Amino acid sequence: MNMKRMERILKEKADHMEVHSESFLGMSRIHEIADHTKEISDLLLHNCEKRMAKRIAAYVTGIAVLFLSFILCLNVSPVFADTVSSVPWLHSIASHLILHRGFEQTADTSYINECKLTATTDDLTLTMPYVIADEHNVIFFFQPPEGVLNKEDDYMKLSSITLSDSNTGKQIESVNSFSSVSKASLQENDNLFLLKSRIAGDKKQFPQALTLTVSFQKISLKDTSASLSENGTESDSVLNQIGPFTFHITLNDFVEPVVHTLNQTETMENQKFTIKSLKTYPTGTEIQVLFDEQNPCFISDLGFSILSEDGTLTEVAEDRITSEYEEDYSSAVFFIESDYFDQPSSQTLLLTSLSLIPKEKEYVTIDISTKTMTPAQEDITLLSVEEKDSSVTLAFLLNGPSVYNPFAQYFLDSDGLSHSLSNSGTTIEKGSETGTVITTFFTLTPPPDGRITLRRTDSLPIPITDPVSITLPAFNG
Amino acid sequence: MNHIKDIASGDFFSLKALYKEHHIKVYRLALCILDDPFLAREATQETFLRVQRNADCYSPVLSEMTFLVGIARSLCLDILKKRALQIPEYEQTKKLRTASMTTGSHNDFMNFLAPLSDLEQEILCLRFLCELNDKEIGIILSKTPRMIKRLYNQALRKLNLTYRGEGGDSDSVVE
CATH class of the missing domain: 1.10.10 (Arc Repressor Mutant, subunit A)
Incomplete structure (x- = not known):
């Protein structure tokens, strides 16, 4: 006998029960029983409300659980986040719910070339999922080959790079920058690392079709110490060559930059300069600055800081800013790169320092025999002149806390001929009594008269007490 | 159509309509609880009278049948309690009730x-x-x-x- 049949039997039995056929009399003989109808009614209503409250609580809980699951999925599953982001009205909601903002969720996806290219060499596959490009900059995003950076101490640095036009085969002369990659840096940046390429100048621009060949070196510190202790010498196995990897990239049409003309003239430390314009690209902002010919000094560098919404000032990191000067210091372009791992937004940039080179001290003559420097410089001192065989190593003490390169990478002899410097470098020594001592050095082959002329390229930054504010708009071209 | 709201506004015909629609169900429940056709009839009449007297307590959140059954059940249990006080051997009564389940058409159901x-x-x-x-x-x-x-x-x-x-x-x- 199943349940349905049992229900049928019960219904039949109920239907067979005797019925009360008496019509309504409007009277009864048991009214001596106390009338609790009001209490009963209240109890029934209370039970009903309780049930409703429970049902509402269940709905609210259900919705809350669904909402939390939605947030969890958005933050855990990039595939889910991708799908949600592709729905127009959900995209804006999702963007507010993502706690850890990965690259795809934060960067403005409309300017990203999703190329998803791979290149394999020696069973190692390097992936290039994205490229962001404009006429002057190409940012390549890579994912490292699996298992290459599996230890905390492992890191990878760029070994070589060749960038060429795929159509003509002509090599592109670009300035490339790359920061070494470690497991920790990958974790911070969604398992991505960047290679930045820039070509400056209004008349130069990247072609749409590029061929990039890169190779890297994997350096394992632990392996280094082990191999040194066992063999006494550094082993080749410590440095592993990875690559070369070749990618053929076709870029989307470049988005036109948004130009904001400012013509904002400022005078600081008796130097006049004009912030002429801002050019905003998907990859960053170019600030064009003109320097007044009448200035007593050349402005060799400008220092910028970002003013955050909470009022804190952060110096723009060196790897996010590049400057390109005209040879005669008449103008310069400062390129401030976007933070690709943060949401695009407008920023307030403050000009917080400038570096000056007095025009009469642009060229410095060193007499190797007398070990003297004329004219004397305020920010640097000739520390030592060491002659060895046919070469001379000159060392200079920088009279300040900042690290900069005071001289161009060449010297002029008495006949005005240019010769390159070699083995240049900087040392920073931190002593408890002496403070930080920064020295810069280079080696050269001296001319017969022992007199060389160096050209100043940079100097000690002078802080500005009343910084100039520039608003960097977010790119929305 | 809500009879009890109309009853609250003094419509006697709505009371009759409500009675006609539901009295059999109320009576059968009373009969099962009280196991006495006479008392069940009285309880049914009294239930509808109470609905008439307390119609203003009714909230449309409840169905009419829920309200009616709530009153009828409470009344029947009150009658049973009163009878138990009058007859100290209430347990005996219960046993008798159980024994009586072999006779009468209403007892077929309860017997089952x-x-x-x-x-x-x-x-x-x-x-x-x-x-x-x-x-x-x-x-x-x-x-x-x-x-x-x-x-x-x-x-x-x-x-x-x-x-x-x-x-x-x-x-x-x-x-």
Whole structure:
């Protein structure tokens, strides 16, 4: 006998029960029983409300659980986040719910070339999922080959790079920058690392079709110490060559930059300069600055800081800013790169320092025999002149806390001929009594008269007490 | 159409209409609780009179049948309690009631439910005699609809097992 049949039997039995056929009399003989109808009614209503409250609580809980699951999925599953982001009205909601903002969720996806290219060499596959490009900059995003950076101490640095036009085969002369990659840096940046390429100048621009060949070196510190202790010498196995990897990239049409003309003239430390314009690209902002010919000094560098919404000032990191000067210091372009791992937004940039080179001290003559420097410089001192065989190593003490390169990478002899410097470098020594001592050095082959002329390229930054504010708009071209 | 709201506004015909529509269900429930046709008739009449007197307490959140059954059940239990006070050997009465379940057409139903607990019996009475759903039964018995459904299924399973064990076909056992 199943349940349905049992229900049928019960219904039949109920239907067979005797019925009360008496019509309504409007009277009864048991009214001596106390009338609790009001209490009963209240109890029934209370039970009903309780049930409703429970049902509402269940709905609210259900919705809350669904909402939390939605947030969890958005933050855990990039595939889910991708799908949600592709729905127009959900995209804006999702963007507010993502706690850890990965690259795809934060960067403005409309300017990203999703190329998803791979290149394999020696069973190692390097992936290039994205490229962001404009006429002057190409940012390549890579994912490292699996298992290459599996230890905390492992890191990878760029070994070589060749960038060429795929159509003509002509090599592109670009300035490339790359920061070494470690497991920790990958974790911070969604398992991505960047290679930045820039070509400056209004008349130069990247072609749409590029061929990039890169190779890297994997350096394992632990392996280094082990191999040194066992063999006494550094082993080749410590440095592993990875690559070369070749990618053929076709870029989307470049988005036109948004130009904001400012013509904002400022005078600081008796130097006049004009912030002429801002050019905003998907990859960053170019600030064009003109320097007044009448200035007593050349402005060799400008220092910028970002003013955050909470009022804190952060110096723009060196790897996010590049400057390109005209040879005669008449103008310069400062390129401030976007933070690709943060949401695009407008920023307030403050000009917080400038570096000056007095025009009469642009060229410095060193007499190797007398070990003297004329004219004397305020920010640097000739520390030592060491002659060895046919070469001379000159060392200079920088009279300040900042690290900069005071001289161009060449010297002029008495006949005005240019010769390159070699083995240049900087040392920073931190002593408890002496403070930080920064020295810069280079080696050269001296001319017969022992007199060389160096050209100043940079100097000690002078802080500005009343910084100039520039608003960097977010790119929305 | 809501009779009880009309009754609250003094419409006597609505009371008659309500009586006509529901008195059989109320009477059958009273009969099962009181096991006395005379008292059940009186309880039915009194239930409708009480509805008339307290119609303003009614909230449309409740179904009319829930309101009626709530009043009828409470009244019947009050009558039973009063009878228990009048007859100290109330337990004897209960036993007599159980014994009387072998006779009378109304007792066929209660007799069939004898293997069940009081709560299970009450749920089946409200379901089959008053034609209330789980939600309405839950409101009357202060239980969740889910609990009512669970107890209902449990009761059916018990009956199923009981009557299958006694000879397979329940029809042959009861009828």
